[in-house]
Amino acid sequence: MTHAAAAEEDNAKARDVVADEIAPEPLGVIQVRKYQLLHEASLLLGGMPTDPYYKGLTASLGYTWHVDEDIGVQVLQFTYALNLDTNLKKALIRTAQASNGNADLTFPEIEWIADVGHVVFKPIYGKEALFNRSVIHLEADLQAGPSFVRRNSKNNSFCLGVDAGFGFRFWVEEWLSVRFDMSELVYWVGGSPTTAMRLTAGLGFNLRGDD
Amino acid sequence: MRQGLVIATLLAALLTPVVGRAEVNFEADRPRVFSIQERPYRLRHEFQLGLGVMPLDAFYVGVTAQAGYTFHFTDFWAWEIAAGTYSMNFDTALTGNLNDKYGVVPVREGGERIKAFATTGVVVKPLFGKLALLNSDVVLSETFFVAGLGPMLKGEYKRPTGVLGVGFRFWSGPMLSWRLDIRDYLIFSTWKPENSLSIMLSGAFNYREADTAVAP
Numbered sequence: 001m002t003h004a005a006a007a008e009e010d011n012a013k014a015r016d017v018v019a020d021e022i023a024p025e026p027l028g029v030i031q032v033r034k035y036q037l038l039h040e041a042s043l044l045l046g047g048m049p050t051d052p053y054y055k056g057l058t059a060s061l062g063y064t065w066h067v068d069e070d071i072g073v074q075v076l077q078f079t080y081a082l083n084l085d086t087n088l089k090k091a092l093i094r095t096a097q098a099s100n101g102n103a104d105l106t107f108p109e110i111e112w113i114a115d116v117g118h119v120v121f122k123p124i125y126g127k128e129a130l131f132n133r134s135v136i137h138l139e140a141d142l143q144a145g146p147s148f149v150r151r152n153s154k155n156n157s158f159c160l161g162v163d164a165g166f167g168f169r170f171w172v173e174e175w176l177s178v179r180f181d182m183s184e185l186v187y188w189v190g191g192s193p194t195t196a197m198r199l200t201a202g203l204g205f206n207l208r209g210d211d
Numbered sequence: 212m213r214q215g216l217v218i219a220t221l222l223a224a225l226l227t228p229v230v231g232r233a234e235v236n237f238e239a240d241r242p243r244v245f246s247i248q249e250r251p252y253r254l255r256h257e258f259q260l261g262l263g264v265m266p267l268d269a270f271y272v273g274v275t276a277q278a279g280y281t282f283h284f285t286d287f288w289a290w291e292i293a294a295g296t297y298s299m300n301f302d303t304a305l306t307g308n309l310n311d312k313y314g315v316v317p318v319r320e321g322g323e324r325i326k327a328f329a330t331t332g333v334v335v336k337p338l339f340g341k342l343a344l345l346n347s348d349v350v351l352s353e354t355f356f357v358a359g360l361g362p363m364l365k366g367e368y369k370r371p372t373g374v375l376g377v378g379f380r381f382w383s384g385p386m387l388s389w390r391l392d393i394r395d396y397l398i399f400s401t402w403k404p405e406n407s408l409s410i411m412l413s414g415a416f417n418y419r420e421a422d423t424a425v426a427p
Contacts, residue, residue, distance in 0.1 A: 030343045049408070052269030052305050069346065088269065092313055105313065126342025128354060129247045131287065136338065182393075197266060 033125055035137050035171045037066040039207040042179065046200030048081060053089040053107045056081035060200060064120060072120035074143060079113040108153035110196060113185065115163055118145030140168040149187045161187025169204060177204045250339055252351055252385050254283040255419040259390065263411030265298060265325065269305050270317065273298035273325055277411060281334060289334035291357060298325045323366025323400065325407060330374050332359015353380040363398055373397040380415065388415045
């Protein structure tokens with residue numbers, strides 16, 4: 001290699017180093033959220049579809065205090081269940097009646113659930129273009145916390161459980177969003193765990209108050 | 212004369228605000244302009260591998276594995292040409308409980324169990340956007356809906372099946388994205404369909420010809 005070629009190579013390396021040093025880092029710009037929640041009242045309808053003996057149709061009323069953009073506390077959510085017997089339950093009753101005439105079988109069902117002090121973690125907020133024409137704002141959350149379960153049985157009618165799940169919402173207006181939630185409730189009946197899946201859809205009303 | 216002047220002045224004073232309100236408020240009346248960014252990532256040939264769960268049946272829980280191929284015509288329409296799913300089934304405690312509590316044993320293990328199914332369907336992708344993750348990172352996302360049909364091997368029988376679902380896609384890069392699919396399968400063992408819910412997480416690999424790729 002000639003002296004001139006070596007000098008040119010050194011110059012090229014020096015240019016690359018300088019270019020690397022002065023090249024701007026790509027900036028990720030996060031917009032300020034258009035919709036901010038503070039006091040939220042929710043009305044949700046849904047179901048508990050996994051119990052073999054009944055399917056629960058549910059209605060829930062709740063209040064959530066959104067501490068900041070990332071964290072909220074679902075102070076209370078009360079869920080009432082209207083339960084419909086499955087074919088399995090009817091078949092068992094028929095079998096019992098046919099075999100010994102005794103249809104006094106017990107099938108404990110959830111009557112209501114009170115979710116208290118659930119932590120709501122909201123890691124995702126964003127916007128999506130609908131058919132490239134209009135913009136929809138949405139948010140996804142994870143939530144977990146203790147739940148009290150009331151069953152229609154003589155024994156263990158009150159149970160303590162833990163509920164965890166996820167949900168997402170689309171905003172319609174600043175004060176109104178459409179919510180979809182899915183969660184799994186584990187509650188203990190006499191020491192043994194029992195589960196109930198909950199699927200809900202409904203409305204969240206944002207009552208911002210004086211913030 | 213003086214009385215007429217007073218009346219005219221009063222009338223003018225009363226009318227002035229009316230005239231003022233009739234003026235066009237350009238600031239408030241101006242058209243709202245939305246800016247929709249071009250999609251940085253676009254799909255063409257999508258190969259998907261997923262793992263999921265079918266939790267609804269009282270007698271068993273299905274742990275599922277799925278492989279699929281989807282051809283994306285445009286930003287909004289795609290055809291999920293084939294999605295094949297195998298279900299590995301695990302008993303719930305129900306069979307034992309029925310025996311312990313009620314002294315009965317279900318016939319045929321409580322009914323036919325889903326073993327495998329394949330569907331083909333239309334995909335509509337109306338929503339594309341970007342999400343802030345913990346207010347620090349930006350993730351590109353898409354929401355899509357699926358409707359399709361196909362055969363299902365349930366027990367020893369093939370059953371016609373319809374599927375409706377919603378999915379969420381999160382991009383890692385132009386070639387790799389992650390999907391959450393929530394689907395309801397309508398299984399026609401009789402004219403009255405049974406429902407089976409599927410929740411699945413997938414990795415999706417996108418192959419797109421270089422000449423049609425869009426630079427991020």
